[in-house]
Amino acid sequence: MAEFILYDAPQSTCSQRVRFVLNAKGIPFEEIKLDLFAGDQLKPDYLAINPNGVVPALVHDGRPVTDSAVIMEYLDELYPEPTPFRPSSLFDIARMRSLMRYIDEVPTPAIRIPSYNLAFLPHFQTMSEEEFVALAESKPLRKEFLLTMGRTGFPEKEMNAALDHLARAVRRMDETIAASGGPFLMGEPLTLPDIAAMPVIVRMDDINLNTMWQDRPSIQRWLDAIRAHPAFHPTFYHGALLTEKYPHLAKLKKERAR
Template sequence: MTHPDLGSLVLYNAPQSTCSQRVRYALHHKGLGFEERKLDLFTGDQLKPDYLALNPNGVVPTLLHDGEPVIDSAVILEYLEDVAGDLAPLRPKDPLEIARMRAMMRFIDEVPAGAIRVPSYNLAFLPHYQAMTEGEFRALCDSKPLRREFLMKMGRTGFPKPEMDEALSRLQRGIDRMAGWLAESGGPWLMGRELGLADVMILPVIVRMEDIGLDHLWRDAPQIGDWQIGDWLASMQASPAYRKTYYHGSLLTEKYPHLRQSLKAGSAA
């Protein structure tokens, strides 16, 4: 049931964070006013004591509702349905359909959403870490409760080819599963005629893949058949919530000029 007066909503997030983008999209889709506080992840805003008091995991996003923190993007999305479910609902009412949706969300988080971090870090973030000393890098890894092992695997030389190949394989599995959902539901959205949380969850993954030149993973996938994920993406991009979510600086190629140049060079080679 929708709360008649939602009160104050404050979103701590980062423009390029895919998890932040999920929550921004849902808030804008529902027309909920909120104060956006942008954190600079490279300068360690997410690791400062005042932020860790809200989110001990030291990651974004965090939603404050009347001063009370809600953490983890998937949890926040469900929370918004709990408190504002009547405003442009993104969750079905039938319990079986809710269960199907949550299974989709779990798969998205476990497979493509986790995998996209590997090429993202290698392509965009590695130069920042290469500029550090080994001691500085290890101290950074130790300061990140949820990302320590991930960063240690990457190191200051980047993820090796086997790690990249595994991530690309997981992304392909995500694309194939998404194509299957569209075919099964009849579209235009993953669960049929109504836009849902699963669409919002996977949107930033697809946008990131397109941004860093991995869109060929769905354009050439025979499993997609008659369904073109580009049509799904074009529909998402046409929504008012998308334009508000992806303001300038939200894409990696907008934030890091070196990435855009390297992608251009790679495509020309």
């Protein structure tokens, strides 16, 4: 049995964070991809590993570690080499955790709303109302989220609020990069807050929300620097982007690029 087993899903933004850290550290791991639409994350065997019924979950020597932000820091403490993703001073570690808290509370949940409306909604529309409600009721952490979405999608008010949260997060990132001197959020080194924010910005770029930083070149430079990291491509293997899984999104992206 592998020392590290990662239960994840290719398009899951939280899974992408953890894959990046594992790849960047050169840690060998077995990846078990869960089919979230098939309900793999709600099966008893997986709930025994992660009672929250979400991905990712990391099993290290038979012991589960859950919550992507926790897993990222766990791995960085366990394997500080070749390059630590945490600063050395306690004050900077506190700043790092504050940034991560903001990322987890504002842009990370916000990106789910346009993602569901644009990509995942057709799947739920194939269900009967009874099937959909039963699915929502089975979700330990996502029940209210799905019930708010319903089988017709998030209403305009919810969508606008999510887009506003994303725009504010982009502005906050731009200001943070400017204050640190860049190119990353805490200055020259890549740190855990950058990795935490990475899947959100990559998703925004993938679903045509990159206009939010068209007047903020530091964000594009930040994204280019992340993409140049050796861990990026193994993390975002084919099928990890929504446009690679959903042809209608790929077509829309091409049309808007003209």
